[in-house]
Amino acid sequence: MSSPHFETDKEPCIPVLFPDGRQEELGWRDVLLRAHLIKDLALPVPPAASAVLRLLVVMAARVSGLDARGRRRMTARQWAARRRELLAQPAGFDPDAVHAYFDANIWDLFHPARPFLQDPRLASQCPQRAGVNKLVFGRPEGNNLSWLSPHSDSDPQPVPSAQALWHMLIHHYYGAAGQWSVRTVGNRSLSRAKAGPLRSSLSFHPLGRTLYETLLAGIPKPDPSWPDAVDHCPWEEPLPHPDPDDDGDPVEGPDPDAAPPPVSSPGRLLTGRSRHAVLLIPAPDGRHVTDAYLTWATQKKFPALDPYLIHHVHADEPVTRRHRPRRADADRALWRDLDALLLAGDEDDRKGTQAKSGKGRYTVQRPDAFTTLNDLPPDLRAALRVRVYGFDQDGKTKNRTWYTALTPPIWPWTQECDPAAAERIAACRKAAEDIGAHLDRLSQDAWKQTTNSGSPRHLSPWTHSARTLYWPRAEATFWILLNEPARSARAAFAADAIDALRTATRPAIAQHFRAAEAVATALAQLRLRGR
Template identity: 40%
Template sequence: MRELFLRAHQFSGLAVAVPPAASGLMRVLYAMAARITGLHELADGSVETWLDRRYELLEDGSAFEPARVHAYFDEHAEGLRLYDPVRPFLQDPRLAAECSGSSGVNKLVMARPAGNNQVFFGHFTDTEQVALPSAEAVLHLIAQLYYGPSGQCTPRTVDGQRYGNTMAGPLRRTLSCHPTGRNLYETLLLGIPAPDTWPQSTDGSDACPWERTEPINPLKPPKPAAGPLSILTEQYQHAVLLRPSPDGESVVDATITWALRVNRPEQQDPYLIWDESRDGTLRPRDADAERALWRDLDGMILQNRGDGGRRPPAFDQLTGGQLPEPVFRELRVTAYGFDQDGQTRDRTYFSAMTPPLFALLDSTGTEADTALALGVKEGREAAEKAAWHLATALRTAWREYTKPPAEDRSGGSTGKPAKKQQEKNPGPWPEAALAAYWPAAEERFWKLLDAEDFTTALPSFGRIALRVYDDITASVAAEPRGAKARESARGLVLTLLARGR
């Protein structure tokens, strides 16, 4: 990590193969960058002064000051050693005495099957634990703390109280969006949340876990976040302890258990898209592996979405007037998603990056969204409407094509259940159609954005939907029954073209 900060201006970015680990690691690095630069505090109470300081740090040719980097890592060296006997990095050494058993290396690695979880990239069994190189283990440690499951875990006994269950990690099943600059130095500074997104603490209690000398009391209610450092690095619900091999080159066992008995006070994470639920509360947008990043683009950039939701708070202070022009014009977003349920099931993880977003972000410092940013929302809504028309039309066509003859449907008590079952079955056409539609729709979306014109979005996506509809139903078009079914529902897609005139 010391070298990473000394050479951050020379690196284009991080190459972390596990997206949930990258998401958590970025938060760790943001906190370190905030400490090293002093952007973790609001010295004179002025957000404008804070933004001016960040502007100076982002000017061309800038880099982290070597003396401050060395001072930080020298001061906190003990808490930043993975296998330190007293303060191992992001771990709780008390687990060695408080847990009678261990969880195993397979449990640490989310991509390995443990218990009844599915296989991701390789076959592993609980009876044969395969050691994990230390350099990889630290990434999976971070992923566990931020995305770990809820439910049963290795039992832990504290002061005579034994529990074997834990709560979910703070980022579980979410889509995490991060500003990205031209190099890692810019990326880390752009990702530090501005003072108006975190509570102001004057007692010096805001700190990272590796900076604290005293561990948290697992049986006491946790205190609310005191500032940006605790928001970024101390929202975990799990406690982990790694057991290294004799040479320290790998992890041979791991214990994963509960860290607290009470949920931490709610805190709005600065990198999540927040949607309004039916009861009016805000909840983070779920990661969906079947949903491409461009469909979340308006959720990242719009200041006023019109639906009660809000973009990631970290994006609020990224306008043109608050950033040097070269930095602003190359600003992109990297998103990390982990498609999970809220408890234990892990489906898949993914990452994606947008092109530069300067044309969509406010460059004047006003509160209004740009016309093009509003057009992005209209384009996304048009694409989703065309997808709905396409899927609905194909379900209708399939039912018409496969329905039994009239004399079979109208007689006997056995006809009704058969008809009901037939109506519930969407058939194979909608799924195949959407698999072909969405990649084509994404390509069209970026062309519309490049042209900076979404006025013809609905008919544009409608033509894609109509082409896909015809391709999917072409195999039955030559027979009378298929041709009739095809034409009976085709009008639902054709209406998209008419609405765009």
């Protein structure tokens, strides 16, 4: 009986959307070959889409030569000119270059020596498998109760190999810290893993009119410090030694205890920073995954700045803690991050809705991939939108929810293109944040005065309701204010906050003797704040 195979470059595993609304699943190879005909990715799981897009960007850089690997080093101007030249080609990527790249590497999920993005040594280094339910996000595993899923560890159901690929990628990028399967390397046995490089992050990607434009626009800018031939993706790493017997025994891989190679771009930066190791166990026909090993891959750190994250830069902190990615928050609307994308730099202070992140002043650094978008052709810049992928998680083990969002074409509003519009957006966002934080404090104080209780440990019912009402109204007001530059943003958002607090507290006025006085005081202070 033949060994199971699932060649991800040929098997349908990446859902894509065409301009006519038709969806289809393609392998990596066909995604690049038809990128100029594809409108967008269509993965239903946002963190998997975030990971897939990073892999595709590196593949696009390889086949287009924009990584400059093995070539004469290009200056930034030459690189930008080469990208504009590629964008002017209606036929997309060179098919010969695409086929040559995929033919040179191993893409099989179940290859005996080099399974795609996996470590075959786990079969001998881990005494226990994790189970397919541990692999698939959203399934209950272990002793956890099954609330919204029919799955249980007593009867684990196989997962299609294409979906197993998605969830494996989520573990590599967003994997949890803490206890995993025990892995023995040499004389050392460990079961603790570090968090994935994108855990709890909010990822921003320029979105073109076709996937071809999206990939080329998303390639990080060239840097003179990039290593050349050593910038390997995991699937590009040379096999340590050949397998002369061709007996299917896995060859030796990188030492998990050794210091990792320096992070280089784009390969290692976007695909080589996983701190988790995975090995999928296939069904005999390779169409499903029935089990998996999941454990730690390295305990070492990979100091690097992901080019698709907004970073808060604290100049007074140690170097290792100076850059902090903006965290995903399912309760935070996307428009509140627009100014961080449009301004080259923005100083803010941590207070109000950002108080949970820390204290002190910081500088907001836009995603590095956005710094070269002004070199794109004018028609593409005018149509460029931003795709956002968020995975609301804590720093260790809890997963709250994932989400995605899409902006309108915003690039004409950048500080480089329209400074007045960019500053107006920043001013409106700051005014909304300030009024929202004031609403939180006043509603908390009003609740405390009405109920004659101490400071609540959590949001009071009034605060929770007022906040829920305020932010959707503030979003509508925000977009109106962009077209009315003479109108006071503070007054407009204060009016929204007043309406929200009145609506939230109206039932309590008749129920609590002191509610009317406390609410009236809060409303008066909101009016003053809006002046």
